[in-house]
Amino acid sequence: AQKITQTQPGMFVQEKEAVTLDCTYDTSDPSYGLFWYKQPSSGEMIFLIYQGSYDQQNATEGRYSLNFQKARKSANLVISASQLGDSAMYFCAMRGYLSAGANSKLTFGKGITLSVRP
Amino acid sequence: DTGVSQDPRHKITKRGQNVTFRCDPISEHNRLYWYRQTLGQGPEFLTYFQNEAQLEKSRLLSDRFSAERPKGSFSTLEIQRTEQGDSAMYLCASSTRDYRQDTQYFGPGTRLTVL
Numbered sequence: 001a002q003k004i005t006q007t008q009p010g011m012f013v014q015e016k017e018a019v020t021l022d023c024t025y026d027t028s029d030p031s032y033g034l035f036w037y038k039q040p041s042s043g044e045m046i047f048l049i050y051q052g053s054y055d056q057q058n059a060t061e062g063r064y065s066l067n068f069q070k071a072r073k074s075a076n077l078v079i080s081a082s083q084l085g086d087s088a089m090y091f092c093a094m095r096g097y098l099s100a101g102a103n104s105k106l107t108f109g110k111g112i113t114l115s116v117r118p
Numbered sequence: 119d120t121g122v123s124q125d126p127r128h129k130i131t132k133r134g135q136n137v138t139f140r141c142d143p144i145s146e147h148n149r150l151y152w153y154r155q156t157l158g159q160g161p162e163f164l165t166y167f168q169n170e171a172q173l174e175k176s177r178l179l180s181d182r183f184s185a186e187r188p189k190g191s192f193s194t195l196e197i198q199r200t201e202q203g204d205s206a207m208y209l210c211a212s213s214t215r216d217y218r219q220d221t222q223y224f225g226p227g228t229r230l231t232v233l
Contacts, residue, residue: 004160035221043207045161045224091160095220104149104213105174106222108160 002027004109021077029096034075039089122225143212155207
């Protein structure tokens with residue numbers, strides 16, 4: 001079973017500054033994947049970034065990077081140069097890889113609200 | 119390349135009525151997922167299809183819920199005898215058979231309100 005914990009209250013950041021959104025996880029699977037999604041007020045979940053548990057380097061996608069600390073079981077999302085359009089809910093999620101095709105479901109945290117101030 | 123689409127986007131129904139939602143995945147994706155999201159929570163897994171086979175169902179999927187994917191393309195989720203507790207956003211996602219990453223791409227969701 002997997003568990004994702006996102007405990008930060010609503011986050012505020014000034015436009016053009018960087019912000020870190022925290023995520024800790026727990027799993028008994030030896031191999032797993034970690035995902036971050038963005039959910040604007042429109043409701044659609046938008047995929048941002050992926051980190052595999054055996055990836056040697058931290059993932060980066062444009063302004064998004066993932067600070068992966070396996071020993072601490074944390075996978076924090078860093079957004080650089082925040083933009084007004086970054087205001088949304090952000091969800092951390094994970095899936096295990098016990099075997100090919102197994103455990104395909106994603107387990108999500110409760111999410112963090114990010115507000116970008118002009 | 120069109121994304122995942124869902125229909126309807128909003129549904130208001132009275133308690134006890136049946137409702138059906140449709141999901142059209144990204145065309146080359148063979149995996150399809152249904153999730154439910156209530157206010158202030160993250161999405162919770164309901165069920166998963168690989169092609170037309172339903173491979174996993176959550177305990178959240180009571181007997182009143184049924185999902186199908188008859189030809190391995192679009193999927194439907196039906197809720198019978200709706201209850202007020204069924205009010206939620208129902209999200210559909212699809213992915214390709216990539217063992218390592220298997221990123222799920224979500225549709226816009228169907229927001230259900232049961233009066």
